[in-house]
Amino acid sequence: DPDEVMDMLGELRSFTRPPSANTPISILFLVDLSASMKKRDIAGRPNLRRIDAVAEVLKCFIVQQQSAGAVMDLYSLVCFSHSNYDVRFQRRSGSEAIAALSSEHLEPGGHVKYERIVCAIKELAVPGQACRAIFMSDACCGDLKWLLNFQALFSENPHVFFHCIGFGGRDLSILQQLAQIGRGSFSCASLDMDNLVNTFSSLSKTVTETRNAVDYNDRKSREVIFDSAGRFQGRVPSIKERMAFRYTFSLRQGQLQIRTKEACNIRVHRNPFMQGGMRLVYRFHDPCIKTKMVAKLSRYVEHDSSWDFVKGFVNNTAQTRLLTQKFHDAVWWALAGSIWDQEPPRLVSCTQAWAYDVAETQSFPRMLLVAEAFLQGSERGFFKWVNNRGEVLVPSSSREYSMAVEAFAHFSLDYSHGKLMVADLQGVLRPGEGQCRRVHLTDPQILSLDQDFGPADLGSPAMQKFRSLHVCNGLCRRLHLTSLNAVPQAPHARSTLLNVRSSPARPAAPPPLPPKSVAAHPQQERGRSPTRRDETASIDRHGSDRETLKAQEILLSKSSSAAKRMLFVGECTHLFTVAAAKLVSAWLGQEHPQLDWCTTELRWPGSDSMSAELRASEAVLHPFGISIRDGVDATRLDLPLQGLASAVWAAASAIAMRTWTSQVMGLLDSTKYGIRMGGTVNVILLAHQHLAWKLPVELQTCCGTFMREVFWMDLVPFLTYGYRPRFGDRRDSGRRARYHEGDEVVIVRWRRKLNEDCPPKIEMVVSLTKGTPI
Structure with a gap:
């Protein structure tokens, strides 16, 4: 099998993100x-219609799914x-499907x-097979009685999940409700x-990540009927x-304590109109609180009388x-030089929560619930910026106010x-213009080292x-926040509740952390080899700054x-380049x-064509130039340099390695292309068969001696922007291909010796999969 010949360089470890795609x-x-x-x-x-924009992003969606290894999935329109x-x-x-979307008028x-959505899903969904329905609209209408049919559809089909994407600025509360009833996600996109x-x-x-999920739950859920959000x-x-x-409650020395307890008369609607991952949302009225309110009850019966849950x-x-x-x-303090006498607008706020102990009656049992103010504006757009897994969902560059949230x-x-x-930073925007628009949060989740904040507290992995993923923006720098790599991993304590300091007369700036100290090791190779890394993983899980x-x-x-x-040279490099371009766009x-980039797609003997992808x-790449x-042809790497007129090539090497390795490294042969001055070019080789290269410590080139350095690079930013490692041939469909393990890759770099009188720094970067023997 010609595909297997390329895998003779060693056993490839499995890529643990995303979950297995072995079932289509x-x-x-x-x-x-x-008409809209x-x-x-x-x-x-x-000149682009809304429907044409939807068709384009659907093709990008299919490419991203295939890049994740889901090459057996079937699509319907x-x-x-x-x-x-x-x-x-x-x-x-x-x-x-990509070809059909390109030709469809x-x-x-x-x-x-x-109500027609129910009929379409019933017709197309195969009983017992996982199905993900994605509805895109700028709002819809219909008879509200069909909401019962919609709820019954998803109760009877646990394999079906329903996601909604709304855009256009109209009232999208119905779409949000449909997504929640359908166990899916709701996203509000701009035009x-x-x-x-x-x-x-x-x-x-x-x-x-949820492709193998089925809505089976051992916990007993409440049996409810949903009312329309439009009512x-x-x-x-x-x-x-x-x-x-x-x-009402207050925090004293980091501990939650009851502040007041008052008798009152309240009204709770009979049926919920929304639901989240753990709670049902009801209309609620307390005459002593002059604002529209909602009540939140647990979705599960066992939490009915649980004060811990409330x-x-x-x-x-x-x-x-x-x-x-x-x-x-901290923002006020940072702006003290210019507006000390005037309080700046509040950038981020959070709803207040009340707890209610509702008395038992002849018709209704006792209830424990929490209530908060209804978010005005949620029907026009409800945003989620960071989920409880620590993933940044809305890049800072996409909206001005996202900068404040991150x-x-x-x-x-x-x-x-x-x-x-x-x-779990989610909510709406208060009225205002530009950066004066306040982000108002609801239902946040605290992450802590000891996971003291409930079942949704995912702890240190989510914080890491x-x-x-976070890239410091202008507000982070204005506040002089320390680099996230420099924020210490606090020792595990019995409680990680925040200790409240007494408020000063003037706002106090965050105390600076001591500078990190980096020990010098001139006698050792910089970085750490994967073997040594694995041996010390239990001691230093994430490595130090100088190694990453x-x-x-x-x-x-x-x-x-x-x-x-x-x-960019390698297999599926166009997908890596798309992620890299989006990252640079966010940073700049x-x-x-x-x-001034060039991306190539290598074609190996016997590999399949990837023209559609x-x-x-x-x-996506064209607007970036x-x-x-x-x-x-991977065996004849003849790339035109005129496409990179202002680019600088790295020093090449004459390395006698395996057959395929020598062909790839021939691209960098200094006798063929020479060295150009003026800057640096990184050549990133992300093909998976580059395992087990025995890369030399020194490279003797026409420009002098280059020493090898070994680093780790975090792959998560690229994964977040759509990159998924894969081969791009029929090994993906048979799941015989193996991928990166974890969210890191090894970076091997050769840097010119500092004591040599040579031209300006020239470097070559080669990306290899985790576990590579160096």
Whole structure:
């Protein structure tokens, strides 16, 4: 088998993210084809209709799914218009679906009724097979009685999950409700191509990570019937008053304590209108609190009389409210030089939570619930910036106010000295313009080292994930927050609750942490080999700063104001280049910075063509000015340098290695291409068969001696922006291919000896999979 010949360099470890894709799933694209989808209002693309933008991002979604190894999934397209639905294609492979989307003529007209969604899913979903339905719309209408049919559909089909993506700025509360009933996710996207792509990238990751999930639960759920979210305005809850005790809480020395207990009469609606991962949301009314309110009860019966469950919610909210105040004080202090006499606008706030102990009556049992103010504006857009796994879902560059949210999460880590972090950052925007718009959070989740904040506290792994994904923005620098790599891993304590300091007369700046000390080891090779790394993993899990390269060091210049001139060589490098371009865009704060890059796609003997995927990626890479080469013969690497007129090539080496290795390294033969002055080019080889290279410690080149250095590089930023390691041939479909393990790769770099009188620094970077013998 020619595919197996390329794997003779060693056993490849499995890539543990994402979960196994050994069972194909059915993905249904449910597309709103109503008349409003013909509008040409996509930002930066004046001639692009809404429906054309949806078709483009659907092709990108399929590419990302295939990049994750899900090459056996089957895709269907259903369009809704004129009060009916039309199946455009059914159960097609990824490449066939991309071709069909490119040739389909989608002409909007009429309007959508969401009761037809139920009929379409019943027709296309295969009983017993995992199915993910994705509905895209700028709002829909229909008879609310069909909501019962929708709920029954998902109760009877635990393998079906329903995701919604809304855009257009209209009331999207119905879409949000449908997604929650369908056990899926809801995302609100703006009419911007980059934001649409980012939204679908996040959804692709959700689908990948939950592809084997089935909604079977050992815990007994409450049996409820949902009311329409559209009925919230102007209606009095349809249940009689009940006696209750209202509790408020405060934090004293980091401990949650009852502050007040008052008797009151409250009203709770009979049926919920929303649900989350753990709670049902009801309309609620307390005449003593002059605002619209919602009540939250556990989805599970065993939590009916659990004070721990109620106090856990209040504790998360109270800790977050305290940290938002400290964050506001820090912002005020940072701006003290210019507006000391005027308090700056509050950038981040959090809802207050009350606990209620509702008395038992003849008709109703006793209830324990939490209540908070209804989020005004959630029907127009409810955003989630950071989930409780520490993953950044909305890049800072996509919206001005996202900068404050990420800076707040960073601040919580810095303020607590690494003990805890506020995650699950979700909510709405208060009125205002630009950066004056306040982010108002609800239902946050505190992450702590000892996981003291309930079942959703995922602890240190989630905190570390945020560290690896977050890129400090202007607000982080204005607040002088320490680098997340420098935030110490606090020792495990019995309690990690935040200790409250007495508030000073003026807001106090966060105390600076002592500078990190890096011990010099001139006699040793810099970095650590994978073998030594594995031996000491139990002692130093994440490695030290000097052994880990961040993605910025690979892609950006020293000043971090521009990208390096780069060439990407390997298999599936166009997918890596897409992720790298999006990262640079986020770091530079530019929508489409012009990158002097060239990306190639190697073609090995016997490998399959990837033209369809390249065409889909080209739509993303083209605005960045990136040159793309398709089907480059891996055994005859003859790449034109004129495509990189201003690029600088690295020093080459004459290394006698295995047959394939020598062919790849021949690309860098200095006798063939020579050395060009003026900067640095990183050549990144991400092909998976590059394992077991015996790379020399020294390279003797025409420019002098280059010494080898070994680093680890965090792959998570690239994974977040859609990159998934894969081979790109039929080994993926048979699952005989193996991938990276974990979220790190080994970086091997040769750097010129400092004591040699040579031209300016020239470096070569080769990326290998974890566990490579060096």
